[in-house]
Amino acid sequence: MLTVLSQLEIEIVSERTKFGLNGAIKSGHLPGIVPLGYKKDNNKKTVIDETTKDIVIRIFNMYLEGKSYQQISNTLNKEKVLAPKHWRDTTIMKIIYNKVYMGDYEKGKSNSKNTLVYMNVVEPIISRAMWNEAQHQKDKNQRSYTRDRVYIFFQKLKCPKCRRIMKCKGSGGTKKKYMYYNCEHCKTYYREDKIEECLQSFILELVEYDMAVKKYFLPILADKKETKTENFTLIK
Ligand SMILES: [Zn+2]
Known part of the structure; x- marks a missing residue:
């Protein structure tokens, strides 16, 4: 009996908190860490932070120009934006994913089924159209990223000089992503696109x-x- 009672009590309490939290979110009092571009006012309400909101806009703009998360974080670190803050690619990714920038609050993790979206609870920094465009850009960028990272000739190329299997190497640069194949023995490098050109007719046949x-x-x-x-x- 006692357990049933306390169970009931727990349910009532959690129901009450849920209701309280719902009400709080709907009135713009978002729980958790305040996202970049926002701040809490004297009533603990989440409002736009005029000193940082332009950084968010800039990040979205750069992303829509086709820049990767890594490129954007590199730029911000180089310019010492909000230093000593260190920008990471994941920081940028989280910003692009965050629905708060179009005014919505998402409760629960984005890949779990139990997400709840409260629409128009804070003042947006990014328009809905722009936010949605960024999500499309995400698909585009991801596709080209994975394509770039695949070594077509992995374990399939022999060094023209010594016939050893050549190893794959990325350029590591941020601007041009070339894939290289190298022979550690002869210290030679070949660019993947050049190899592809040479082998084009052969590849087509295959x-x-x-x-x-x-x-x-x-x-x-x-x-x-x-x-x-x-x-x-x-x-x-
Ligand atoms: Zn070799």
Whole structure:
């Protein structure tokens, strides 16, 4: 009986806090750390911080220009923006993801199912259109990023001089992302796009061959597999 009672009490309390929290959020009193570009006023209400809001706008603008999280954080560190604050790519990423900049508050983690979005609870810094555009940009940037990071010829190239398997290397630079292959023995480097150019006709042939296999041979193989399963069932 006692446990049931205290359980009930706990539920009532949490219900009350939930209600209180809901009301607080709806009136612009956001819980947690104040995001960049905002501050708390005397009533603990989240309001725009005129001294930092332009940084947020600039970050969104740079991102929409196609700059990566890393490039943006590098720029801000170089200019000592809000120094001694150290900008990281993840800091920028969190800003771009944060719905607060278009005025909404998101409760719960963005990948869990239990998220709740309170719309128009604070004054926006970024327009809805611009925020949504940034999310599209995210897909674009991510696609080109993953494409850049794939070594097409991983473990497939032999050094022209000594025939050893060549190793893959990224340029590491922030401006141009070239992939290199190098032979540690001969100390030679080859740029991936140059190799691709040299091997273009060969690659095209391979792709054509691959497509032919998929089109003509795989269906036959799939058929055979089915027949096998049928036989197996019969025997059983
Ligand atoms: Zn070599």
